[in-house]
Amino acid sequence: MIEWYAIVAAAIAAAAGVLCLVLGLFGVKPGDLSMGAVALVELLLLGQLGVAIAQPLVGNPPTGSLVEFYIYLIVALLIPLLAGFWALVERDRWSTVVLGIACLAIAVMVVRMNIIWTGHIA
């Protein structure tokens, strides 16, 4: 996998998470900024999916477990959708906090996915 992509994606997801958390705790309801940040994270994950599909085809297969990688990726792809759906249903500040937690979870999962791809068994 392209390592820099995972690092950039994780960093942006973490930044988006902190942004949404701060917005939420200051009482801002889900809006263009917070929803846009989450949408960006989801797009980055779709990019990650593209990377994961393309890399083995261009001769860069994973040294770790591909199945475990995809389990993480699928769950990661679902989390922003769930959080975003919730933010549309219930428009209050706590939904913004939920969006932030979703992004932070994604940041951790992307780092973890990179470790799984490269193989964490010594």
Added chain:
Amino acid sequence: MSSALPDDPQPRDADQSRPLRARRSRGVGIVLIFVYAILAIGATSRAIYQMVTVYSQAPIPITLSAISGAIYILATLALFLPGRVWYRVAWVTISFELLGVLVVGTLSLISPAVAGTGTVSDGAVWSNYGIGYGYIPVVLPVLGMLWLRSRRGQFSKTTSVEATSAEPSTAEPSSAGS
């Protein structure tokens, strides 16, 4: 007469603060449930994957992870669903969860077979008090218990939340004499 005086301002005070407080409590609850849901999905899917593939190499941590995953699913449901029964289920599962993370966390420090770190399982969810999950597994049940405790009052006056939402109908003549 003398009993009416101290009684009167109290309910009004509570009426003003309750909707906001109830909303905040609900909001915090939603956040809590969301964190539980992520942990439930994460722990369970990982445990299922490991059970199917590498179970024999680290049976104890993988079994423990599967148990914790099931507990998280139950806790998520119990926090989400209304009613007194689910409230009790939430208490039981979250208590079990705290007990689990403390017992397994302690055992994992003593016994490498329980910890499973460095093996294929890369440790159970509750190993070393949940270090692999940013110590969230040991913090979450405490937050969950605090939240459940704050909701305890709802179950003595079960319909109070519904009652405050229908507030605009000023049925109480006493509130007019303010």
